[in-house]
Amino acid sequence: MCVQFLQDKELLPSLNDNNNRCTKVRNNKECGGILKKCERTSKKRNSYGIFKKYISFKCSKRGCQTYCSIRKQNQFFSYLDLNNRCHSNLSLTEIMELVWHWTHLVPVHQVVQFTGRSKNTVVDWFNLCRDVAIYKFDKRSKLGGKDVIVQIDESLFKGKRKYNRGRLRCGDIRPNEVTENDTDDSDDTEDNNINNTVGAKNYGTQKRDKATLLPIIKNEVELGSIIHSDEWRAYSSLNNEGYIHSTVNHQKWFIDPDTNANTQTIECLWKIVKKRYEIKVNGASPLLPRQLKEDWWRSLHPNKQTIFDEFLSDMKDAFMT
Numbered sequence: 001m002c003v004q005f006l007q008d009k010e011l012l013p014s015l016n017d018n019n020n021r022c023t024k025v026r027n028n029k030e031c032g033g034i035l036k037k038c039e040r041t042s043k044k045r046n047s048y049g050i051f052k053k054y055i056s057f058k059c060s061k062r063g064c065q066t067y068c069s070i071r072k073q074n075q076f077f078s079y080l081d082l083n084n085r086c087h088s089n090l091s092l093t094e095i096m097e098l099v100w101h102w103t104h105l106v107p108v109h110q111v112v113q114f115t116g117r118s119k120n121t122v123v124d125w126f127n128l129c130r131d132v133a134i135y136k137f138d139k140r141s142k143l144g145g146k147d148v149i150v151q152i153d154e155s156l157f158k159g160k161r162k163y164n165r166g167r168l169r170c171g172d173i174r175p176n177e178v179t180e181n182d183t184d185d186s187d188d189t190e191d192n193n194i195n196n197t198v199g200a201k202n203y204g205t206q207k208r209d210k211a212t213l214l215p216i217i218k219n220e221v222e223l224g225s226i227i228h229s230d231e232w233r234a235y236s237s238l239n240n241e242g243y244i245h246s247t248v249n250h251q252k253w254f255i256d257p258d259t260n261a262n263t264q265t266i267e268c269l270w271k272i273v274k275k276r277y278e279i280k281v282n283g284a285s286p287l288l289p290r291q292l293k294e295d296w297w298r299s300l301h302p303n304k305q306t307i308f309d310e311f312l313s314d315m316k317d318a319f320m321t
Contacts, residue, residue, distance in 0.1 A: 002091075002092045002093045002096060003055055003070065003092060005096075006092065006096075009309075009312050009313075009316065010316055010320065011074055011076075011077075011312060011315060011316055011319075011320065012070055012071070012073070012074060012077075013070065013073050020034065020035040020057060021033065021034065021035065022034075022035055022059035022061065022064060022066055022068065023068075024059070024064060024066045026064075031059060031061055031064045031066070032061075033059040033060055033061025033064050034059075034060050034061070035057035035058065035059055035060070035068055036057065036058055036059075036060045037055060037056075037057065037058075038055075038056055038057070038058040038067075039053055039054070039055055039056070040053070040054055040055075040056045040067065041053060042054055054091070055070060056068065056069060056070060057069070057070060071088070071092070073320070074319050074320060075319050076128065076132075076315055076318075076319045077092060077095060090117075090121075090125075094115070094117075095125065097115060098111065098115065098117070098122065098125045098126070098129075099125075099129055099308070099311065099312075100308055101114070101115075101122075102125070102126050102129040102130075103129070103307050103308045103311050104304065104307070104308070105276070108122050108123060108126065127287075127290075129311070130290050130291075130293075130294050131318070132297075132311065132314050132315050132318045132319075133293055133294045133296070133297035133298075133314075134290060134293045134294075135314070135317070135318040136297055136300075136314050136317070136318070137293040137296055137297065140201070140296075142219075142220055142221060142222045143201065143220055143221050143222065143225070144221045144222040144224075144225025144226075144227075145222045145224070145225060146224050146225075147226065148222075148225055148226065149225075149226045149227075149228060150221050150225050150226065150227050150228070151227075151228045151229070151262075151263050151265055151266040152217060152221075152227060152228070152229045152235070152263075152266070153229060153230060153232075153263045153266050153267065154208045154213070154232070155267075155270045157204070157274070157279050157284045157288060158279070158283055158284060201220060201296050202273070202292035202293070202295060202296060204288055204289050204292060208232070208234060209234055210233075210234040210236075210237070212234075213234045213235070214234070214237070214241070217238070217241075217243075218241060221243070223241075223242040223243065224242065224243070224244070225243055225244070226243075226244045226246065227243045227244065227245045227246070228246055228247075228248070228261040228262060228263060229245070229246075229247055229248075229261075229263060230247060230248060230249075230250055230263060231247045231248075231249055231250075235247070246259040246260075246261035247259075247261055248261045248262050248263065269299075273291075273292070273295050276295070277291050297314075
């Protein structure tokens with residue numbers, strides 16, 4: 001059933017397609033024989049003690065008759081050893097179960113309990129799922145456009161103590177000890193289209209000065225867009241760069257009464273991201289850039305009822321092209 005489901009999603013080759021050819025090389029020549037469907041017996045047993053059966057390809061050319069996994073054309077499902085053979089210990093059903101858990105944000109420790117897989121296995125497959133989101137991020141388009149509002153701001157992604165107890169973290173620096181040119185800040189700049197929060201983008205930087213933030217904005221936001229931000233001086237020249245820039249003074253109000261400029265939406269998104277990856281508790285991990293790209297992908301697919309199918313569609317673009 002799982003094989004048929006993945007074939008319907010075009011994530012596995014059709015078993016009756018004569019275009020499936022054997023790629024085994026012998027004497028510097030590729031076989032090229034037609035691969036036919038066959039059923040093989042696994043060395044593993046099911047819960048009833050019976051050896052499992054699985055579907056595979058077999059070369060029909062006389063003298064070859066090499067077996068080939070149906071996963072080979074989709075690298076997402078295959079683990080290739082040094083001999084270029086598929087040695088994934090998980091069945092397609094078990095892999096799709098892990099994919100479903102990742103798309104629905106099930107915590108790793110709960111997935112370990114539900115599936116019986118080791119923590120390392122679950123983390124590895126979750127990271128592979130994140131590769132699909134990163135692939136789509138690399139193919140992204142710019143935000144904004146004429147009469148479209150884009151909110152921009154920066155936030156510190158570092159851990160912080162609670163009740164001044166425990167060891168000091170990088171986020172515990174007192175405000176009067178931080179200067180505007182401090183190069184030890186680990187800031188993250190986010191750009192977000194306020195209309196239905198489409199395309200919330202996150203970028204990790206070491207500085208938040210003009211030389212760092214302006215190239216990101218110009219690369220990610222269409223010229224002529226309406227940009228809302230606070231009065232951080234790195235944004236002061238946006239009107240000269242082809243944008244319609246409005247600011248809000250957070251010392252006076254959250255929403256500017258004259259221009260209606262605000263950064264409410266983007267600041268709400270930060271709270272969600274920091275809570276999801278436990279930034280304040282554990283601090284930012286080395287995977288933070290990948291996690292932020294995953295969060296951008298999830299902002300494009302807010303519907304929990306369809307996110308699994310949408311992920312499979314993106315997987316097809318990433319691994320089947």
